[in-house]
Amino acid sequence: MEKTIDFLKYRFIALCLSVALMVTFGVIAAFKGGLNYGIDFVGGYKVIVKFEDKSVNEGVIRQALAEFNPVVQQIGESDKNEYMISTKLASASESVAGSTTSVKFDMLKSKLVEKFSNISIESEESVGPAIGDYLRKSAVKLAIMAVVMMTLYLAFRFEFKYSVGAMAALIHDVILSVAFCGAAGIEIDIPVIAALLTLYGYSVNDTIVVFDRIRETNELKGKQIFSEVINKAVTQTLTRTMITAFTTMFAVLSLFFLGGEVLHNFATVLLFGLVIGTYSSIFIASPVVMWWEKWRTK
Amino acid sequence: MSRGMIYKLFFIVFLIVFSSLLILPTVGTKKMEIKFSATSTAEDIEFVKKRFSTGGYELSLSEQSLIVSGRNITDAIMNEVRIYKGVADAKLLKHWVETTFLAKKINLGLDLQGGMHLVLQANFEGIQKKIGRELTEKDKNEIAQQALELLRNRIDKFGVSEPSIRPRGNEAIEIQLPGVKDPSGVKKAIGTTGSLEYRLVDDKYTAMAASWMGQNYKEKNLPENYDELKLVIDEISKGISLPENLETLFFYKRDKDTGAIIPDYPIVLEKQVSLLGTDIQEATVDRDEYGQVVVVFKTTADGAVKFAEATSEKNHGRKLAIILDNKVRNAPNIKETIGSGSGNISGGFTYEEALTLARIIKEGALPVDLKIIEERTVGPTLGQDSIEAGIKAFALGIVIIMIFMIAYYKVAGLIADIGLILNMIFMLATLSLLGFTLTLPGIAGFLLTMGMAVDANVIIYERIKEEIKKGKSVRMAIVAGFDRAFWTIFDSNLTTLLAAFILFQFGTGPIKGFAVTLFIGILASMFVALYVTRFTYEIISLNKKIKKLHI
Numbered sequence: 001m002e003k004t005i006d007f008l009k010y011r012f013i014a015l016c017l018s019v020a021l022m023v024t025f026g027v028i029a030a031f032k033g034g035l036n037y038g039i040d041f042v043g044g045y046k047v048i049v050k051f052e053d054k055s056v057n058e059g060v061i062r063q064a065l066a067e068f069n070p071v072v073q074q075i076g077e078s079d080k081n082e083y084m085i086s087t088k089l090a091s092a093s094e095s096v097a098g099s100t101t102s103v104k105f106d107m108l109k110s111k112l113v114e115k116f117s118n119i120s121i122e123s124e125e126s127v128g129p130a131i132g133d134y135l136r137k138s139a140v141k142l143a144i145m146a147v148v149m150m151t152l153y154l155a156f157r158f159e160f161k162y163s164v165g166a167m168a169a170l171i172h173d174v175i176l177s178v179a180f181c182g183a184a185g186i187e188i189d190i191p192v193i194a195a196l197l198t199l200y201g202y203s204v205n206d207t208i209v210v211f212d213r214i215r216e217t218n219e220l221k222g223k224q225i226f227s228e229v230i231n232k233a234v235t236q237t238l239t240r241t242m243i244t245a246f247t248t249m250f251a252v253l254s255l256f257f258l259g260g261e262v263l264h265n266f267a268t269v270l271l272f273g274l275v276i277g278t279y280s281s282i283f284i285a286s287p288v289v290m291w292w293e294k295w296r297t298k
Numbered sequence: 299m300s301r302g303m304i305y306k307l308f309f310i311v312f313l314i315v316f317s318s319l320l321i322l323p324t325v326g327t328k329k330m331e332i333k334f335s336a337t338s339t340a341e342d343i344e345f346v347k348k349r350f351s352t353g354g355y356e357l358s359l360s361e362q363s364l365i366v367s368g369r370n371i372t373d374a375i376m377n378e379v380r381i382y383k384g385v386a387d388a389k390l391l392k393h394w395v396e397t398t399f400l401a402k403k404i405n406l407g408l409d410l411q412g413g414m415h416l417v418l419q420a421n422f423e424g425i426q427k428k429i430g431r432e433l434t435e436k437d438k439n440e441i442a443q444q445a446l447e448l449l450r451n452r453i454d455k456f457g458v459s460e461p462s463i464r465p466r467g468n469e470a471i472e473i474q475l476p477g478v479k480d481p482s483g484v485k486k487a488i489g490t491t492g493s494l495e496y497r498l499v500d501d502k503y504t505a506m507a508a509s510w511m512g513q514n515y516k517e518k519n520l521p522e523n524y525d526e527l528k529l530v531i532d533e534i535s536k537g538i539s540l541p542e543n544l545e546t547l548f549f550y551k552r553d554k555d556t557g558a559i560i561p562d563y564p565i566v567l568e569k570q571v572s573l574l575g576t577d578i579q580e581a582t583v584d585r586d587e588y589g590q591v592v593v594v595f596k597t598t599a600d601g602a603v604k605f606a607e608a609t610s611e612k613n614h615g616r617k618l619a620i621i622l623d624n625k626v627r628n629a630p631n632i633k634e635t636i637g638s639g640s641g642n643i644s645g646g647f648t649y650e651e652a653l654t655l656a657r658i659i660k661e662g663a664l665p666v667d668l669k670i671i672e673e674r675t676v677g678p679t680l681g682q683d684s685i686e687a688g689i690k691a692f693a694l695g696i697v698i699i700m701i702f703m704i705a706y707y708k709v710a711g712l713i714a715d716i717g718l719i720l721n722m723i724f725m726l727a728t729l730s731l732l733g734f735t736l737t738l739p740g741i742a743g744f745l746l747t748m749g750m751a752v753d754a755n756v757i758i759y760e761r762i763k764e765e766i767k768k769g770k771s772v773r774m775a776i777v778a779g780f781d782r783a784f785w786t787i788f789d790s791n792l793t794t795l796l797a798a799f800i801l802f803q804f805g806t807g808p809i810k811g812f813a814v815t816l817f818i819g820i821l822a823s824m825f826v827a828l829y830v831t832r833f834t835y836e837i838i839s840l841n842k843k844i845k846k847l848h849i
Contacts, residue, residue, distance in 0.1 A: 048680065076683075120677070120679075121675075121677065122676075122677040122679060122680040123674070123675060123676040123677055123680050124673070124674070124675045125672075125673065125674040125675075126670075126672070126673045126674075127671070127672045127673075128669075128670070128671035128672060134467070138803075142800050142801075142803055145800060146796065146797060146800045149796050149800070150793050150796055150797075153792065153793060153796065154793075157789055158789075190809055191739050191809075193809070194739055194743075194801060194809050194812050194813075197797055197800070197801050198743075198746065198797070198801075198812075198816065200797060201793065201794040201796075201797030201798065201816075202750070202794070204790075204793045204794070204797070205750075205753075205790040205791065205793055205794045206790075208786075208789050208790040208793060209757065209786055209790050212785065212786045212789060212790070213786075216782075236764065237760075239760055240753075240756050240757055240760045243706065243752075243756045243760075244750070244752070244753040244756050246702065247699045247702060247703070247749045247750075247752045247753070247756075248746065248749035248750055248753075249749075250695055250698040250699050250702065250749060251695040251699065251745045251746055251748060251749030252746070252749070253695075254691045254692075254694040254695035254698065254745070255691045255695065255742055255745060255746075257691075258687055258690045258691035258694060259687055259688065259691040259742065260683065260684055260687030260688070260691075260738075262409070262684055262738055263687075263688075263691075263738060263739070263742055266739065266742060267742075270746070
């Protein structure tokens with residue numbers, strides 16, 4: 001029989017580490033001015049432009065479009081001379097005053113054409129504030145629904161204490177990943193939301209495989225105490241946890257390096273999420289189940 | 299091998315063959331037919347040929363049409379070619395699998411093939427002011443439906459073939475236009491409210507127009523493009539020497555398969571307008587005393603006088619055409635004089651048809667103006683770059699996962715890899731059956747499920763290893779491994795399925811695609827691991843002497 005690793009021993013260190021990370025990310029994010037919502041959520045305009053003129057750089061573009069206060073960023077290989085220019089609606093009132101958002105963006109576009117000759121617009125997006133509002137509302141609604149449904153399912157298939165553990169790990173992942181997005185300045189757009197939701201699914205999936213083993217071991221436990229059962233189950237599933245993390249990581253890494261500009265943020269969030277998702281199912285989910293069990297039997 | 303196993307084997311082989319067939323239209327070569335107009339010159343044809351000279355296309359030219367076949371043929375390319383000089387029409391030819399099995403090819407999303415995506419919403423504030431009360435959810439939904447009808451009526455103005463127009467949520471409308479480069483024409487088509495009018499039909503000349511068509515118009519289908527149709531109209535009018543006070547228009551019907559509004563037959567109308575759209579105040583759907591579905595309408599005070607005039611004795615038996623944006627959408631018979639300011643239209647409608655007609659009539663009473671609340675345009679180059687990046691990332695990811703599995707699990711890894719390939723085939727086949735649209739996040743979701751798909755195998759293999767360590771024989775370990783792993787895989791995947799389902803609900807375009815791939819991917823991987831791979835191991839353990847498992 002393999003040696004059982006005492007994972008629970010590290011529960012306080014893990015807790016401290018998680019809290020420390022949350023605080024650090026949170027502070028950096030707050031310092032940077034909170035979460036950076038993309039135009040999908042706040043409304044705005046984004047255009048990818050290719051300049052034939054090689055002397056153009058980010059500063060030049062920013063200066064030419066100063067009145068719109070745009071974010072300018074070069075994307076892709078540098079010899080392609082492609083830039084992403086975006087401006088957001090400062091406030092919802094701005095769109096009311098200016099009747100429609102598209103007026104302002106038509107102005108930006110014509111300015112661009114006027115100031116630079118020989119450009120080609122590769123893609124453009126304009127999103128009104130109404131859409132952003134709609135998306136935000138449904139995002140929150142469905143996130144709550146997801147948590148409730150998963151909790152119910154776990155309570156039904158397992159016991160309630162496992163629901164508590166899985167949801168604690170999930171909430172841990174949600175806070176850390178969102179704080180990470182804030183700290184890393186990752187723009188929250190629809191693909192990033194998809195990445196976040198996927199990693200929550202992944203994390204819960206990971207946790208359940210461990211819990212399933214805890215349950216099974218617990219039924220045959222004999223004289224073992226619950227903490228020993230947990231350690232044994234986590235150890236037994238460790239190889240699986242790592243291998244699955246690796247294979248998924250391979251997929252995400254190749255997206256990260258080869259997926260192109262559009263998927264870059266998506267892959268970054270997933271990469272981070274995979275690490276904390278795996279970590280939380282080992283070091284957060286199980287201790288919470290144990291704590292809950294102790295608190296209940298007291 | 300027992301009889302049960304032979305059946306299983308047949309079932310699995312059948313599934314694999316059938317799935318492989320279904321994905322042929324997606325991964326195989328596609329064909330496009332380009333028809334040249336009668337006035338096209340040799341240069342026009344040369345120009346089109348040049349467009350397809352690079353990129354591995356094969357061309358075959360017959361009299362008035364050119365067949366292009368190749369891998370990279372999309373709706374966007376079709377729409378690009380349609381506006382070339384001398385080209386009358388271009389359409390993608392259906393793969394034989396598509397016609398036989400009702401499968402569709404997996405379309406590329408606009409982010410991959412280029413095009414324009416718009417979300418429109420009615421100007422609710424304006425309407426609120428006009429009717430002087432707050433709009434309820436139901437009102438808004440009805441207004442959105444009316445706007446949808448108006449847009450379908452103008453489908454030919456978008457300059458693309460088969461645009462997708464559909465409601466998004468209860469209040470907004472989503473339009474997808476593959477291959478559109480110049481948004482201004484589209485915006486113009488959206489930017490005006492509908493013009494609705496009622497005019498009397500001239501039966502004599504309508505009959506003449508019908509017989510002219512029968513004799514002179516040999517093409518199977520009428521052109522959907524308005525300019526081309528106008529030429530036909532002019533010819534008809536000349537052919538039947540139409541007097542000054544009359545005009546030829548086309549009657550439009552709804553295509554049952556696609557839901558598009560398409561021209562059906564010519565109809566001759568008086569130029570004089572009997573009633574304006576604004577003369578009618580309200581239109582609703584109801585049932586008459588015989589239980590038939592009818593459209594009930596109420597005119598304004600002014601309208602009542604005009605209506606009484608239009609339906610007076612001398613016009614009984616004639617038809618009154620309802621014309622939206624120069625398209626005749628209905629032409630009910632006048633049976634009696636309507637002086638009361640309200641009446642109904644019957645005609646054996648289905649409930650859906652009646653609703654459509656009521657919405658058209660309302661477009662006159664309460665025109666809806668639309669505003670663009672979301673607009674995304676992707677150029678063809680960026681689309682091409684994205685798909686290349688996506689495919690590259692996908693291929694590399696798969697290869698690394700496969701190598702890793704073989705390195706770690708040896709023969710068992712190879713079996714898992716075969717499972718992975720089957721997984722891909724099943725996934726693509728299911729997506730084909732659903733008529734799925736592949737977007738860039740969709741490719742990412744696909745790759746991610748591949749990464750997670752091996753999870754089921756990993757859980758099973760680790761379990762088998764444990765059972766062997768406990769001292770079980772190889773055969774017993776395999777059975778125990780699969781049995782024990784079943785519920786683990788079931789429970790863990792079900793929660794991911796829940797997440798995917800919720801993503802689907804939340805989804806706008808690309809995210810929906812991502813959610814669908816995730817959902818189908820998980821189902822496929824469960825099936826492959828728990829059924830196909832298990833069967834493989836059942837066959838392996840038929841060998842009673844097996845002592846060691848490469849795992």
